[in-house]
Amino acid sequence: MTVLLEVSLLLGxxxxxxxxxxxxxxxxxxxxxxxxxxxxxxxxxxxxxxxxRKASHYLVFLDGIAKARRExxxxxxxxxxxxxLGLPNAVIIGSVLPYSVTQRPLVRDRRLAHYWKWVLRRKxxxxxxxxxxxxxxxxxxxxxxxADRRYGPVFxxxxxxxxxxxxxxxxxxxxSGVPVTLIGYSGGAQVAAGVTPYLKSILRAPxxxxxxGGVMAADPGLKxxxxxxxxxxxxDRVARRAAxxxxxxxxxxxxxxxxxxxxxxxxxxxxxxxMTHNAKxxxxxxxxxxxxxxxxxxxxxxxxxxxxxxxxxxRARRVRDRAYGYRFDVL
Amino acid sequence: MTLVSYLHTLSQVLRFQQEPWRVxxxxxxxxxxxxxxxxxxxxxxxxxxxxxVQARQFVLSLLVGSLFHVLALLLWSGLIYLSLALSVEQxxxxxxxxxxxxxxxxxxLFSILSFVPLLGLGIEWLLWLWxxxxxxxxxxxxxxxxxxxxxLSVGVGGVFxxxxxxxxxIPLTTLVYHLEARIAGVAALETTLSxxxxxxxxxxxxx
Numbered sequence: 115m116t117v118l119l120e121v122s123l124l125l126g127x128x129x130x131x132x133x134x135x136x137x138x139x140x141x142x143x144x145x146x147x148x149x150x151x152x153x154x155x156x157x158x159x160x161x162x163x164x165x166x167r168k169a170s171h172y173l174v175f176l177d178g179i180a181k182a183r184r185e186x187x188x189x190x191x192x193x194x195x196x197x198x199l200g201l202p203n204a205v206i207i208g209s210v211l212p213y214s215v216t217q218r219p220l221v222r223d224r225r226l227a228h229y230w231k232w233v234l235r236r237k238x239x240x241x242x243x244x245x246x247x248x249x250x251x252x253x254x255x256x257x258x259x260x261a262d263r264r265y266g267p268v269f270x271x272x273x274x275x276x277x278x279x280x281x282x283x284x285x286x287x288x289x290s291g292v293p294v295t296l297i298g299y300s301g302g303a304q305v306a307a308g309v310t311p312y313l314k315s316i317l318r319a320p321x322x323x324x325x326x327g328g329v330m331a332a333d334p335g336l337k338x339x340x341x342x343x344x345x346x347x348x349x350d351r352v353a354r355r356a357a358x359x360x361x362x363x364x365x366x367x368x369x370x371x372x373x374x375x376x377x378x379x380x381x382x383x384x385x386x387x388x389m390t391h392n393a394k395x396x397x398x399x400x401x402x403x404x405x406x407x408x409x410x411x412x413x414x415x416x417x418x419x420x421x422x423x424x425x426x427x428x429r430a431r432r433v434r435d436r437a438y439g440y441r442f443d444v445l
Numbered sequence: 446m447t448l449v450s451y452l453h454t455l456s457q458v459l460r461f462q463q464e465p466w467r468v469x470x471x472x473x474x475x476x477x478x479x480x481x482x483x484x485x486x487x488x489x490x491x492x493x494x495x496x497x498v499q500a501r502q503f504v505l506s507l508l509v510g511s512l513f514h515v516l517a518l519l520l521w522s523g524l525i526y527l528s529l530a531l532s533v534e535q536x537x538x539x540x541x542x543x544x545x546x547x548x549x550x551x552x553x554l555f556s557i558l559s560f561v562p563l564l565g566l567g568i569e570w571l572l573w574l575w576x577x578x579x580x581x582x583x584x585x586x587x588x589x590x591x592x593x594x595x596x597l598s599v600g601v602g603g604v605f606x607x608x609x610x611x612x613x614x615i616p617l618t619t620l621v622y623h624l625e626a627r628i629a630g631v632a633a634l635e636t637t638l639s640x641x642x643x644x645x646x647x648x649x650x651x652x
Contacts, residue, residue, distance in 0.1 A: 136561075136562050137560065258564075265491070268495070335640070
């Protein structure tokens with residue numbers, strides 16, 4: 115019992131230190147402490163695309179809190195590959211690190227890079243490795259930074275810059291009006307909401323948000339979203355509980371940005387069937403199957419493609435819903 | 446008094462035990478004023494980061510800001526003494542009130558936790574509440590006041606503080622703000638940043 119108490123205390127202390135240090139990367143970056151020459155990092159990227167190439171749609175995938183490096187996990191890459199096959203005229207960007215304003219992966223250029231590398235190796239060898247959860251915990255602390263009204267505007271600006279640079283590198287023409295859709299997976303949805311006002315203002319284009327099991331606060335950035343699709347599995351307890359953690363998501367705060375966009379009819383809840391958040395049968399699980407015979411990954415990809423290809427059909431066929439404003443049943 | 450006995454006092458104070466208020470020592474109160482002010486300043490250091498203060502000025506700003514916090518806490522103690530002097534018949538030593546209010550600032554030793562994202566502002570609010578309750582308790586036990594009288598004294602002290610801040614305190618606050626900005630090496634301190642302000646600052650810099 116004593117050992118259990120000591121371990122719990124140690125874990126609690128570790129969590130507290132992680133939370134205390136969480137805003138530092140963002141704040142030091144904004145203050146210009148990373149660059150000894152005194153040059154700020156919060157500057158606008160040059161708005162000149164690298165080359166001209168026609169694309170009808172730009173998708174930016176912001177991964178969940180398990181992300182530790184620029185390369186995607188196999189299941190994430192499988193989803194992006196499916197989207198690319200289904201949308202030949204779209205550009206899909208999956209290389210942005212949503213939890214670092216400096217775009218430094220956990221496994222490189224950091225004091226604890228060796229630790230994160232070791233943990234990632236263990237996680238890749240065995241997905242259920244308990245130490246692997248420390249990656250999620252670290253990134254979760256950055257989600258809280260994004261949602262905090264003191265740190266959020268700066269953190270989200272850092273991430274918005276990374277997205278802007280990636281879009282320009284993929285030939286996006288600011289002012290062209292070509293729509294941008296952010297797909298936020300888990301905590302990536304919060305970052306997506308936070309970066310939206312910056313992207314909309316600089317690109318002068320509509321920004322849609324697809325939340326895949328999204329964990330997000332009532333971020334002020336939601337007000338700038340053109341449409342928000344909230345894809346949620348019935349067994350996803352993480353995303354549901356997260357909605358309780360952020361008071362702005364509660365219905366009693368009628369003027370919060372979440373409730374405002376909900377009342378404006380911008381939000382469409384799309385139940386994805388009995389999918390979980392990260393356990394077996396999660397959104398990107400290719401080895402678990404639904405009653406329609408599709409794997410979870412296939413069903414998620416098909417739903418995303420349906421939204422992206424036929425947004426007007428979704429809007430026309432959705433029905434009123436008390437909790438989210440509108441609901442659209444895919445299954 | 447050693448670190449161990451200070452930590453012992455801390456644990457007793459935070460649990461609303463009566464003993465520390467009866468044997469309260471002035472150096473412990475002074476140390477608490479200083480550490481609480483530093484912790485409060487660290488918790489609020491986001492202002493320095495948002496204002497893009499350089500690392501060297503950052504440390505100096507923290508120290509000077511802590512000093513101003515100590516002065517504010519001493520003022521708060523003085524106003525509580527004033528409210529007591531106006532309402533209590535028995536003679537009360539100003540030093541005794543300073544010591545009691547000083548020890549009651551012990552929850553603010555944890556004010557650095559207001560730096561924690563999302564939960565920080567709630568934690569800060571709870572620490573203020575805890576400290577206010579402790580101040581009332583300290584006056585009640587340390588000065589043998591009836592509970593209602595102790596609560597009222599803290600309340601009246603708070604009203605005095607509010608009146609001061611909106612009258613004589615205005616030029617003083619402005620002066621302190623300008624001094625802090627000057628020490629930080631910036632034209633103005635940014636207390637919060639909106640999305641529009643971030644873009645404005647960035648555009649100004651590029652121009």
